[in-house]
Amino acid sequence: MSSRKSFRNWWQYAVLLAVPVFASASSDIEALTKDSNNWAMQAGNFANQRYSELKQINKSNAKNLQVAWTFSTGVLRGHEGGPLVVGDTMYVHSPFPNKVFAVNLEDQKIKWKYEPKQDSAVIPVMCCDTVNRGVAYADNKVFLQQADTTLVALDAKTGKEIWKVKVGDPKIGETTTNAPHIFKDKVITGISGGEFGVRGRLTAYDINTGKEVWKAYSTGPDAEMLMDPQKTMTWTDGKMAPVGKDSSLKTWSGDQWKLGGGTTWGWYSYDPALNLVYYGSGNPSTWNPSQRPGDNKWSMTIFARDLDTGEAKWVFQMTPHDEWDYDGVNEMILANIKVKGQQRKTLVHMDRNGFAYTMDRSSGELLVAEKYDPTVNWASGVDMKTGRPILDAKYSTDRQGPDVNIKGICPTALGTKDQQPASFSPKTGLFYVPTNHVCMDYEPFKVDYTAGQPYVGATLSMYPATAKGNMGNFIAWDAGTGKIVWSKPERFSVWSGALSTAGDVVFYGTLEGYIKAVDNNGKELWRFKTPSGIIGNVHTWSFKGKQYIGVLSGIGGWAGIGLAAGLEKSTDGLGAVGGYKDLANYTELGGVLTVFALPGKAGV
């Protein structure tokens, strides 16, 4: 069962500027990620672990870290993602206009710069700032997923375009913010626009030609979702069972699945042994739940798909019939850990809905689902037999229908964690998770769909989760038991990706602009104030025997967009002291990469 109908038309969109000499079944990306001198993928490796074997910087000397060099992107707005390092070159990207720089690590000279021509009309249809989560690399090519949905492959040596393909249509609210991901000989990319009634899908292209290999929708008919009613499995009544015929269509009224959301703007991972790609789908459109009765499958879902065919092996819906905008797009981290005393091949996912899920990544069985912030209240827990959240009716935004303001829901639409990726250390067996500690009032209202116009249908206000007033925590999570090991409070949401290392140092950034190093117990070892708030992801590499740490600062994104946000008086009594509004006292816009190293010569 494959979707070949789109294959007919690929050539109308792909601009072939070079003919590959040969097409191999695999690229060099896996080998590149195995060399810890590189940081060749956004997450460092296929498993989304954001862990480095480098240990020159360790818990004893991290306090001596100092700035080695800095680099301005020349762009304001939110800087998510991070640079890649392959050999002696670093590839730095920016938010819209999505510049790419190749920087020579020897002297920090710019080898080449690429700036696509994009219609600025795409900016207004980007829901949450003009972010971009970084480029991908393989076989001497750099892959950029532009905001306007153009996916382009560049020659890594010269920055010249090799091929281009359009993966969506901004006129109907389709944009792209995700990093492309390279697995074997394919580049995998997604789509954004859940606030514009976009129909989410994941698409795979050939890295050499830009030819579409498969496209898998999140909603709609089985064939278009690349689902086999008998072979695609899901957790049902305590065991795995086939999804059955029309598993998505049955959960929408009429044609609503066509505007159904389920976008795919997060991080993807890959297990070469199982040949499975893992990712999550976003919110169902609209945010007004009474307009879309049913479970709205397969929005808010973990997908495991065969890399070569796109066929779904298993799926798991975390938040059926979403009433809070708890997108399921956060990264799926692949880790081999002990679960309840047994060694398992797991997938661990810290969902926006406040629950951290531990799944068997080959079968799709649900193993653990627990709150990773104690304030989560919209559901008391997850029923391990059905896999469904046990809802607290008090926080249902659907039960009382539109135009009723439901107060005190935790977490907010931002989730206990948004896209800011967590890290897993195989050395400690723990997950280091940047979290939001924020609650909301949510009022749904009826909206009509117009292509290219917002299709949201809810008004929200947000405030700190408790009277303490901190809006974030950086936590260590045990996914085998579903318990918080330690939690370090932060003034604002922690919107930066974490990095753990073999040197027993864990790094993350804060919205005020600090990059911080903590030890495996969460004790702070070092901090440095970068020029702007950090929503980028910390990464590390080694060049000429010296280990470096890098991070993009540049406030923005959904957390930083609220720089001037006011809070309603309705939150009085919760100790709200201005919420995100406070952020303006700490930071201003501007994209800068700051690179750190230990003083002295290599190996000191």
Place this chain on the structure above:
Amino acid sequence: MLGTIGGTRAADAPLYTVVDGNKVDSNTIKGWHTWRAMACERCHGANQEGLVGPALVDSLKVLTKEQFKTTVLLGRMEKGMPNFNGSKQVVENIDFLYAFLKGRSDGAIKPGRLEEIK
């Protein structure tokens, strides 16, 4: 509390009518509904006090009604302001949207939920 008749004191009909800060005439309600339907708060803030986009409580003190309409309908693409002339709801209710925002800017209409004057 007495009702406020907002806008210019010209001979024409008042721009908006408000009682107790949150009860308004049916046209101004339409303006508020349009504001919500277009998710304006994502850029301008739930209380019109600005986020990534400007604070409209201030802008409406400066912009003329015509400038306001031009900005909303044609957008300011370089600044990220979409053009809303493709939305039937905005085109039909642009005067009421102006009235609602002017009421907020004048300080006569309070932030948050509005209801119709009974």
